[in-house]
Amino acid sequence: MMTDxxxxxxxxxxxGCGIQIVLGLGLGGTECILLGLMSYGHYVAIYNPPLYLLIMNWPLYRQIVVxxxxSDSLNALIHTVYPMSFHICENREIHHFYCELPGVLRFSCEDTLSYETGVLxxxxxLLLIPFSVILASYTLILITIIQMAPTEGQKKAHSTYSSHLTVVSLYYGAIIFMYVRLISSHASGQDxxxxVFYTILTPMLNPVIYSLRIKDVMGALGKVLWVCSLYSKI
Incomplete structure (x- = not known):
């Protein structure tokens, strides 16, 4: 997309369009699963830190990633190969900034209702399972934090889950709005x-959101903002 x-x-x-679709679906779905697993990891880390160190080891990390x-690469491949075989009408202009499934299905001459139902x-x-894990994990996290005494540990727990919850809200909100309904009901402007939220904005903000928990990063950000304010006054 950037090259174009x-x-x-x-x-x-x-x-090339098929490659963009399979990468978009594959990377997006994988992040959904990983966000759900991260929320459970945060719950274990806050509820019982020694247990977290015992359970979350490198073999488990590798299993989670693989x-x-x-699983999602297979799902993305299926949802790319099948629609790319549809007969394309004369109008082949995609009203989108990259090849995404809803945009490609718009110029198909065939009845795609059954396929759209399958995608839905x-x-x-795919979204419900990790999203349910996230809701359950953060409910338990909130209960655990409320029961904590107001100490440094409570502040650290707030910092741990708030950054992750920010990413989850931005990412899941946009994807649910986009895909948990029939594609034919989409408006081109919304598409x-x-x-932009789950392909550009959230990935761009991820390093900033997660890094703001680190004191050194917060200090460096404060210095940059201070220097910028000085230059703006000159």
Missing amino acids: YLLHKTVISVP SSWT ISTTI KVVP
Whole structure:
């Protein structure tokens, strides 16, 4: 996508479009699963820190990464190969800033209702399971924090879950709005704006949101803002 913008390209091949779809679905779905697993990890870390160190080890990390990538790569491949076989009408202009599934299905001449229903069901299941884990984990985290004495540990717990919850809210909110309904009911304007949140905005903010918990990063950010304010007064 960045290459197309830099080279001012407005044409993409069918295989290139398919690659963008499979990467978008694969990376997006994998992040959904990992966000759900991270929320459970945060609950264990806050509820019982010694247990966290015992359970969360490198073999488990590898299993989580491999299983997340494998399961969602298969899901993304299925949802890319099938729609790319649809017959394309004469109008092949995608009203989107990259090849995403809703945009591609718009110029198909075939009846895609049954396929859209399948996408709706699979996406709902894919989002519902990790989202349920997130809701359960943060409910238990909130209960645990309320029961804590107002100490440094409570502040650290607030910092741990608040940054992750910010990312979850931005990411899941946009994806649920985009995919948990029939694609044919989408408005073209929404299809252009909403994906910006989970393809560009949230990934761009991830390092900032997670890093703001570190005192050194907060100090460096304060210095940068102070210097910028001085230059703005000159």
